[in-house]
Structures are given as structure tokens and as C-alpha cells.
Amino acid sequence: MTQQTPVRPLGGAEGGALIDEDWEAMRFRVHRSAYRDPGVFRDEIAKIWGHTWLYLGHETEIPNAGDFKTRTLGGRPLIFCRDSAGEVKVFLNACTHRGTILCRHNEGNTKFFQCFYHAWAFSNSGDLAALPGDESYPDDPGFRESMRLRQVPRLQIHEGFVFIAFTPDVPDLLTHLGPAAHYMSLTAKIGQHGMQTLPGVQLYSVKGNWKLAVENAMDGYHFAPTHNTFVGYLRETGFAVTDDDQYAYDLGGGHGLLVLTGHNGRIGMVWEPRFGDEEKARTVAKRNEMAARLGPELAAEIADASRILFVFPNLLLFDLEALTIRQLEPVAPDRTDVRAWQFVETGEPESVRALRIKTMVSFVGPGGLATPDDIEAYEAVQRGIVATADSADPAHDWSDMSRGMANEKQGNQGRSIDEGAMRSFWRHWADRVGVATAVAGDPPADPGAPGPSTVFAAGSTATAGSAAPTTSGKE
Amino acid sequence: MSPTTSGAVLNVGTREVTRAQVEDFLYREAQLLDEWRLDEWFTMFEPDGRMEVPTTDWAGWDATTAGFFVCDDYDLIRARVKRLKSRKAHAENPHSRTHRMVSNVILLEAGAETVWISANFLIHRYRDGGAYTYVGRYEHVLKVDDDGLRFRVRRSIPVMESMDPGARLSFIL
Numbered sequence: 001m002t003q004q005t006p007v008r009p010l011g012g013a014e015g016g017a018l019i020d021e022d023w024e025a026m027r028f029r030v031h032r033s034a035y036r037d038p039g040v041f042r043d044e045i046a047k048i049w050g051h052t053w054l055y056l057g058h059e060t061e062i063p064n065a066g067d068f069k070t071r072t073l074g075g076r077p078l079i080f081c082r083d084s085a086g087e088v089k090v091f092l093n094a095c096t097h098r099g100t101i102l103c104r105h106n107e108g109n110t111k112f113f114q115c116f117y118h119a120w121a122f123s124n125s126g127d128l129a130a131l132p133g134d135e136s137y138p139d140d141p142g143f144r145e146s147m148r149l150r151q152v153p154r155l156q157i158h159e160g161f162v163f164i165a166f167t168p169d170v171p172d173l174l175t176h177l178g179p180a181a182h183y184m185s186l187t188a189k190i191g192q193h194g195m196q197t198l199p200g201v202q203l204y205s206v207k208g209n210w211k212l213a214v215e216n217a218m219d220g221y222h223f224a225p226t227h228n229t230f231v232g233y234l235r236e237t238g239f240a241v242t243d244d245d246q247y248a249y250d251l252g253g254g255h256g257l258l259v260l261t262g263h264n265g266r267i268g269m270v271w272e273p274r275f276g277d278e279e280k281a282r283t284v285a286k287r288n289e290m291a292a293r294l295g296p297e298l299a300a301e302i303a304d305a306s307r308i309l310f311v312f313p314n315l316l317l318f319d320l321e322a323l324t325i326r327q328l329e330p331v332a333p334d335r336t337d338v339r340a341w342q343f344v345e346t347g348e349p350e351s352v353r354a355l356r357i358k359t360m361v362s363f364v365g366p367g368g369l370a371t372p373d374d375i376e377a378y379e380a381v382q383r384g385i386v387a388t389a390d391s392a393d394p395a396h397d398w399s400d401m402s403r404g405m406a407n408e409k410q411g412n413q414g415r416s417i418d419e420g421a422m423r424s425f426w427r428h429w430a431d432r433v434g435v436a437t438a439v440a441g442d443p444p445a446d447p448g449a450p451g452p453s454t455v456f457a458a459g460s461t462a463t464a465g466s467a468a469p470t471t472s473g474k475e
Numbered sequence: 476m477s478p479t480t481s482g483a484v485l486n487v488g489t490r491e492v493t494r495a496q497v498e499d500f501l502y503r504e505a506q507l508l509d510e511w512r513l514d515e516w517f518t519m520f521e522p523d524g525r526m527e528v529p530t531t532d533w534a535g536w537d538a539t540t541a542g543f544f545v546c547d548d549y550d551l552i553r554a555r556v557k558r559l560k561s562r563k564a565h566a567e568n569p570h571s572r573t574h575r576m577v578s579n580v581i582l583l584e585a586g587a588e589t590v591w592i593s594a595n596f597l598i599h600r601y602r603d604g605g606a607y608t609y610v611g612r613y614e615h616v617l618k619v620d621d622d623g624l625r626f627r628v629r630r631s632i633p634v635m636e637s638m639d640p641g642a643r644l645s646f647i648l
Contacts, residue, residue, distance in 0.1 A: 106532065200530045200541030204638035207605075228563035233554045274550075335640050342542040354539040358546050362554075366638050367528050367544035369551075369558055372566035372645035379641065383603070 019430045020398065021423075023441030026405040028423050029398040032385040034435075035209040041333040043433050048313050049074030050166050052432070053176045055315035055327055056080055058341065059088060059160040060196035066109040066124055071339075072329060073314075074166065078152070079103050083125035084111055088157065090164050091149040095120055096128070102149075113149075122149045159188035160195070161315075180255040183309045186302045187319050189294060190268075191345030197325065198357075202340040202365045210314075210330040212378035213338070214425055217308055217316050218256045220246065220416030221403060223263070226377055230363065230370040238273035239265060248414040248421040254312030254428030256421040261305045264321045264363075267356050268345075269303035279355060310421075312428060317343075322360040334382050340365055401426070409444050485585040487619040492590045498580050500617070500624045501594055505575035508647050513556045516647070521618045521625040526552050528631050528648050531638070544633075544644055559646075566645035571602040573646060577613075589627055590617050596631070600646065607642045610634045 018031040018040075034040055054073050057080050061069055068081035070093055077093035079102070095102045095115040102113050102122070112129055114121040121130035126149035137143055154165035156173035158181055163173050174181050188195055206213065216222065224231060224243060231241045242262035249257040265272030268286040271279060290299035309317040316326040323343035331337050344356055363370045381399075388397040404418025414420030430437045483494040500519075507516040520526075527538060528545035538546040547555060558564045579595040591614070598609040616628040631648040638644070 198540065198542050199532065199534070200536055200543055201532055202542060202544060203531055203636070204643060205640035206643075207640045226565060229558040229561050232561075232563075233558065236554070237550075337637075340542070350539045357538050357542060358548065358551070361543050361546055362551055365542075365544055366643035366645075367648075369555060372643045373564070375643050376566040376645070379603075 017436040017438040019426055019435065019437040021427075021437060021439045021443070023405070023409060023439070023443050025440070026402055026409070027400070028402040028405060028419070028426075029400055030426055032388060032397050032399055035211060035382065035385055036333050036389070038333055040433070040435075041330065043435075044330065045074055047434060048429075048432050049330070051170070052313065053154070053156075053163045053165050053170055053173055054313070055311060056090060056162045056164045057327075058197045058325065058343070059157060059162055060346075061341075062088070063196075064109065066111055067107075068103065068110065068113075068124070069107045070103050070105065072337075073164070074329075075331075076166065077101060078164075079113065079149075080162070081124055084123070085125065087125070088155070088162060089125060090152045090155050090162070091126060092152070094150070096122075096147045096149060120147075126151060159185050176253060177311065178253050178255065179251045180253070180257075180309060180311050183251075183257060183307060183319075184311070184317065186298075186307075187317060187323055187343065189298070190290075190302060190323075191348070192289060192293065193345070193347040195323075195343055196346045197341040197343055200342065202338070204366045205331070205335060205337050206375050206379060207334055208336060208375075208378040208382040209333055210328045210336040211425075211429070212381055213328055213336055214310055214313075214316075215422050216374050216378055217318075218248065218258060218310055218421035218425060219419065220248065220258055220260070221419065222374075222377065223417070226373045227370045229373075233369060234264065234272075234274075243417050246416040248416045248418065250414075250421065250424035254425055254432070256310045256425055258308040258416045258421065259305050260307065260320075260416060263306055266303065266306060266320070267322045267352070267359060275355060275359070278351065282352065310425070312425070313432075318364060320360075321363065322356040324360055324364050326364075411444060482582060485582045485590055487585045487590050488588060490619050490621075492582065492585070492617075492619055492624075494580055494582055496624065497582060497590070497592050497594075497617070498577075501577045501580065501613070505577050509573050509575055511559075511570055513559055513647075517552065517556050519626055520549065520552060520629070521627055523549055524552070524618075524626045524629065525549065526626070526629045528633065528644060531633050531636055533632060545648075555647075564645070566643065569602075571600045571646045573601075574599045579612075586616075588619060590619055590624075591615070592617060598648065600642075603641070605641045607639060609642070609648060611648070 018034045020029040056073060057069065057071065062080060062082045065082055065084050065086050068079055071078050071080055079091045079093045081089050083089050093102050097118060097120050100115050100117045102115050111124055112121045119132045123129045128144045128147045152164040152166060153168040154170055156163055158173055158177060161184055220243065234241055244262060246260045246262060251257055265275060268283055271283045287303060290303065307319040314328045318324040318326065324340055325343050326338060326340045329337040342357060342360055344353060361368055365371050391397050401419040401422050404414055404420050408414055408420055427437065485492050504519060526545060526547045527543060529543055559567055562568050576597040577594050581593050583591040583593055594613045596611055596613060600607045611631055611633040614630045614632060615626060617624045618627045
């Protein structure tokens, strides 16, 4: 991996702060070393990826006993599997003997994982099942027990979304997710017979820092100029895109939410001409079905608005025309691996499934009509931010994210076309990494509501009794 | 496989399709794409033609059962061409330089009015000081007419394990 970034002491403001927030000048800046410095990257892997909940995958990726996928998170190779008893297990993908990668396939179904090096074999629930030449080892049941596959210290599942942590000292998953749990639940309720991921995973890498991918998703300001050609395409199909009356929310804990009403229709929920006449009739039926099953209020909350949810630090849920789950894996300061799954209604008719896949991939993914321009943008940032490194004037080596601060100061709800959701991400990031934030002036008394409304829906999360905020309508 | 003797000729209805004809078709396409003559390229599709790029974990799924990188119907191909001709297609402004090699052309099977063919491709792409290589195979369904061949299904199947850094598919694979 070539690393163009100069290795040098951090610049930053007085005292080494990488975030500079000034509520009198209405200025919010991020020091550009945050995107390029290997030391910052190492701290992120250790302090964020090593110490918080990470999105690993969805339960429906491994529906049957014995199914497995291998995947790397925070640089650690993992086996994500369902054991013979049907329980979801996540193991470090390394033989306990000498550390060899145990499973070298991307996916499959097995009762045993066998290391090719010395032929140690482990059951899919982690027991050491075969130890060739075991007469040469101590005659001690404790020895076999000590050689069980290493499980990740924490694993919890919310609505089928599987999260893990590499340290035991993390809060309960629902505490970590906070109000974000509710928005995950909304997507999980769409299908009458549940939701599932599809095979056909978009695997790709970008030449950019992972935080640029987060910023891009939480940044409605770029939509019109960056996606000019996609907006033009929608207009030609009979749908006028608007940025008006759309909002951004700080969900706390680094999580963020954009609620978008004017960017596109939604399969089965809000019809637009490119979906065709068959889908028009189905949308009416689908809305009725949802209202009967979930109540009109919750059905409307799910259906009426598109949402982009960011769950700190590595999950993006694009609930747009259709649904895409996107996972971020930082590889180097200037490289991020991305995995994206289509998330669909279980048991829906083939014609609807085809429409959903066509529509979604026409926008998202490295071959879509829109995502390549996003990728171009953050790769361009990564190339550009070295220009001001070690600049004669250190004040030049900052990126500005102050759009909408004056509004925020007045207590107005942040717009999706402002940079408030990026600011809340960065504040939480600085907290996690232990980077100083320089704050001048008085921030707004109330840093923002946790969600689009204060209406609480009881029992809206399946795996928890916690109440979560929900929208009562557009604010 | 169709019961032809040489593998170089298939009968489609009353017409004969030769491997040389298919090779000419694929070479011409490669040239049009490398020269960014996208309007001419678009005429190589029949109305209702479609274009697919499966993901790198593809195991034969069609676009009703799996995610894809690209699954364009005719209208979306047209929209893609229009977009790529625009200065506002930022991911391809400036355009990538591409250099395509097509080989291993095989006539697989004849239908009533189509021929199913496969070929290998190797595409070198240069952009922003970066060099990228795409390796894969084509599996196309071509409509056979008096005036030649047209794409009914144009499918590019990547062989790579994933899209490398910078290797996004903003051009035609």
C-alpha cells in the first residue's frame, strides 16, 4: 500500500486540537491531519474499532445451521457463522494452535473448521474436536478447553443486525445504539414476512479515509452539485428532486440521521413514474397492508420519508428508493474497504424484487449513476488535503464544516443541506479518539433533539422494551 | 452445445453466424468504448436490450435474486450514455483512458433468433495517475438480424475478488 501522507507531528490548533469550534465566529474546522496521519489512524483502530460496538453483518446472511462467512473488521479476520444448534457465533479466524487463518473460504456451510497446517479441527460452536497426535499433549481436559476457538468478547443482535465488540467493557448494544435502534427497527418492519439481505455483495475499496465516507453520507449539501446527472435523470423520468424541508439529526453517540422527503420515490411506499404502473397499484396495497399490520402512524413514518442512518462507527443504512446496508472497514489512512448488501422484503414477488434491485443499483454502488461521483469526491479530498500539509501558514491546513451554525445557534432544526450532522460526528469522534477539541464562545444550550420528533412508540424494537423516538410527521 | 462441427459457425434460424462475425462485433465495440463514441455504442443494443455487471461473488444469480454492480434496462443504458457525455459526470470528467483486449471468443449456443457467446476481456484503465486492471469474461446474448448483430443481454462478469481501491465502475466495463 503506497502511503503518500507525510509522517510528521500533528499540526492543529493550540494544544494540538484537531477540532476547532468557535461559536462567536460561527466556525467549525477539522484539521486535515485527521484524514491522513498514520498516528491518528492507529489511534482510531485501537480506540474506536478496538473499543466499541461494530456492525458485523445481518443474521439472514447465514440462515441455516452451519452457514458461515468470513470477514475482516478493524483489521481482524473473523468467522461469522451459525453453529449446528442454530446459534450465531463469531470467532477470530485464527487457529488457537499457531494462529493460522483457519477458514480460507469467503463463505460456505460446515460442521467443522479444520486448520490445514497441523490438522487441528474445531466444531462450528468452537470446541476443539480433533487434535492429531494428542498423546503428546498433557492428559488434561483443561488443555483442550483452553484451545477452544476464540470468540469475540461481545456479540448482540438488534432486529437481525449483528454487532460485535473486541472488548467486554462496552455498554449494552441498545444503550450504544440509543435512538438509532428505532430507525433500524423501522427498516426491519417493512416486510410482512421479514427482511433479508441478498447475495450479490458489492465489494469495493476507495482511495480515501473512512471518515470521508461518513461525512459524504451525512452531507446533503453535496447532493445537487455532485449528483447533477442523476438529478437530471430523475427529472426526465418525471420526478422533480427537491432539497427543501429536509433535516439532519444528531442521534447522540456519534450516530446521525438525514430525513429526506424530496430525493426520490420509495418502492412500495411512495410511487414515482419510473417505477411503472404495476408498481403504482402495488404501492396502494402495500401501504394498506402496512397500516393494518403496524398502525397508520408507524406505517406512515416508515413509508413517507427516505432516511440515511449512520450508526457509529461503521454502518450506513440507506433507506432510499430501496434499502442498502453499507459497511466501512478502514484499511489505511487513505484506504477504506466497503461492503454493501441489498436489504429486501422476504417473499416479495419476483417482479418487485427485480424493480427494487434495478432501481437501487442504478443509484448506489461503484457501478451506479450516483455513487461513483461520491467516491470521486472523497478520493479527490484525499488527494487534495496533502496540498496544505506543512503549509507556511498553518491556518490553511483545515477543512471547514461551519455551514448552518448560525441557524443552529438560534435553535433551529439543522437542515440536511447543512453540515450539522458532520459536526456532531466529529465531536463524538474526538471524544472517542481522545483528541482535544478547542471550543470558543457558547454553544447552543440544547445541542439538538435526539430524533425527528418527541413522540414515543411503545414496543417498536423487537429485542428490547426500550421506548424510542419516532416521527409523528414532518417538522 | 449446438451440434456444429467446428465450433466456429452456428445456425440461427435460416442465418449463419460465424465466430469471425462475433469477433468483429466485439472488436468494434471495444474500439467504440475506448474512443468514448458512446452514441454509436448505444446503437449496438436492440430496443429492450439490457446490460449487467454482476458482483464479484457472483454464482450465476439473475437480477431478481441478487445484488449487482450494474443491471440496466434499455432506458437506464440510455441514461448512462447521456450522463457519461456530460461534464457533470464527475467520476468520468476527465474521461478514463481505457485499452481493451478481447479474446477466447466462443459461440456457445443458438436460439431461434439469438446466439449466446462468451469471450474473455482484459481492460487497462488509467485515471488520475492511477492504473487499474479489470479481468473478466463476457457472456452475451446477441440478436441476429439481416443487418448484423445487436446486444439483447450484455453481461460483463468480473473475475477479480473485489473492486480495488480507485477501481470503481464509472466507465463501461
